[in-house]
Amino acid sequence: MDLVKIIELKESILEDNDQDAAVLRDELKNKKIFLINLMSSPGSGKTTTLLALNRYFKNRIRWGVMEADIDSSVDAQTMLEAGVPSVQLHTGGMCHLDADMTRQGIRSIETEAGNLELLFLENIGNLVCPAEFDTGAALNMTILSVPEGDDKPAKYPLMYEVADVLVVNKIDTLPVFDFNKEKTERDVRSRNPDMKIFYISALTGEGVEALADYILKCAEEWNEK
Numbered sequence: 001m002d003l004v005k006i007i008e009l010k011e012s013i014l015e016d017n018d019q020d021a022a023v024l025r026d027e028l029k030n031k032k033i034f035l036i037n038l039m040s041s042p043g044s045g046k047t048t049t050l051l052a053l054n055r056y057f058k059n060r061i062r063w064g065v066m067e068a069d070i071d072s073s074v075d076a077q078t079m080l081e082a083g084v085p086s087v088q089l090h091t092g093g094m095c096h097l098d099a100d101m102t103r104q105g106i107r108s109i110e111t112e113a114g115n116l117e118l119l120f121l122e123n124i125g126n127l128v129c130p131a132e133f134d135t136g137a138a139l140n141m142t143i144l145s146v147p148e149g150d151d152k153p154a155k156y157p158l159m160y161e162v163a164d165v166l167v168v169n170k171i172d173t174l175p176v177f178d179f180n181k182e183k184t185e186r187d188v189r190s191r192n193p194d195m196k197i198f199y200i201s202a203l204t205g206e207g208v209e210a211l212a213d214y215i216l217k218c219a220e221e222w223n224e225k
């Protein structure tokens with residue numbers, strides 16, 4: 001069993017996170033690394049979705065995952081066991097990552113895994129704080145799982161404003177919940193008309209290929225230009 005590398009992140013002393021995030025995005029563009037910031041509530045299926053995507057990513061792109069958590073390392077262990085380069089980032093109680101903390105994580109996964117073309121940050125499970133900090137990612141993705149309910153876009157609007165992609169996960173449970181797709185799309189699009197929306201079940205694999213193809217296309221465009 002591979003040992004998980006754990007990085008204790010240091011809180012940034014920079015005052016202007018937005019400026020630092022723009023600098024990091026440029027650095028990543030030059031290095032041809034497509035960074036995706038994956039945000040959602042705990043338990044909505046971030047780690048399961050990454051595992052499901054691996055079926056389409058392996059052999060097609062060099063990719064890795066930075067798993068952020070307040071203190072545990074179970075998610076990085078899960079990804080490593082699936083053969084995906086992964087490091088665990090500990091925030092020491094903080095409920096978000098800023099651009100400098102993300103940069104610390106990128107340095108460590110580069111040391112572990114070498115050159116990567118696609119990198120995911122599994123952010124802290126929370127619909128509030130992560131939305132407030134630009135991590136320097138090229139794409140912000142948020143997951144809403146069916147059992148959480150279709151009222152989340154109305155209750156946590158900032159998350160749905162900063163996200164470029166919404167993944168509605170656990171669609172295998174639609175028959176037993178009163179989740180309304182039309183209401184969700186209406187609420188999301190009223191705040192973010194350009195949101196890309198995918199419906200998947202990370203558990204059964206339904207819809208995952210279309211999401212994987214979209215991510216691969218975005219990564220290719222980012223890394224070519």
Ligand SMILES: Nc1nc2c(ncn2[C@@H]2O[C@H](COP(=O)(O)OP(=O)(O)O)[C@@H](O)[C@H]2O)c(=O)[nH]1
Pocket residue numbers: 040041042043044045046047048049125169170171172173200201202203204
């Ligand atoms: N029914 C169902 N369960 C899922 C699906 N995706 C994830 N889960 C379950 O939801 C729980 C939390 O998933 P996890 O990926 O750890 O969520 P995370 O905290 O966002 O990383 C686990 O028990 C998963 O098996 C799905 O598409 N359908």
Ligand SMILES: [Mg+2]
Pocket residue numbers: 046047048075122
């Ligand atoms: Mg997880």
